[in-house]
Structures are given as C-alpha cells and as structure tokens.
Amino acid sequence: LRASAxxxxKLKPEQFSVLVRDIxxxxxxxxxxxxxxxxFKELHPETFYKSMVITDNRKV
Known part of the structure; x- marks a missing residue:
C-alpha cells in the first residue's frame, strides 16, 4: 500500500521524513x-537519497 502511494x-507533505527549520x-x-x-550525506552516507527545499509552504 505504501509503495503504491x-x-x-504528485508529491505530498506527509511523504517527507524530516522537516528542518532554523537552518x-x-x-x-x-x-x-x-x-x-x-x-545529511555526512550524517547518513548509506541511506540519504535526496532533499527538496520548500520555502513557501502555501504551495505544497
């Protein structure tokens, strides 16, 4: 079920693993x-896949 979702x-906010603020x-x-x-590549070199920077969350 998760794989099909x-x-x-279309990207959905609930699919994101980490929300980072105050960078x-x-x-x-x-x-x-x-x-x-x-x-994140330094912290998780084997498992980090990619990031997406969102600066205006009204569009998500």
Whole structure:
C-alpha cells in the first residue's frame, strides 16, 4: 500500500521524513540545497537519497 502511494507523481507533505527549520546561514559559494544535502550525506552516507527545499509552504 505504501509503495503504491509513493509511486504517485504528485508529491505530498506527509511523504517527507524530516522537516528542518532554523537552518544556519548558507556558507559562501553554496546553495541552500547543497548545504542541506551535504549535511545529511555526512550524517547518513548509506541511506540519504535526496532533499527538496520548500520555502513557501502555501504551495505544497
């Protein structure tokens, strides 16, 4: 059942595993997505898949 729900093309907020707030300032030369990806890749190198940065949650 979960696999069929995840296979739908439309993303749903309830599918997200982690909601991160109050992220430190972006290091020079890096985007917000690069900052988040590098952080989680360092913590979870074997299991991190991808991130999606949402800055306006009214559109989700």
């Amino acid at each position: 995840l296979a739908e093309p 430190p300032s972006i290091p020079h030369g890096q985007t917000r997505k690069e900052q988040i990806d590098s952080y």
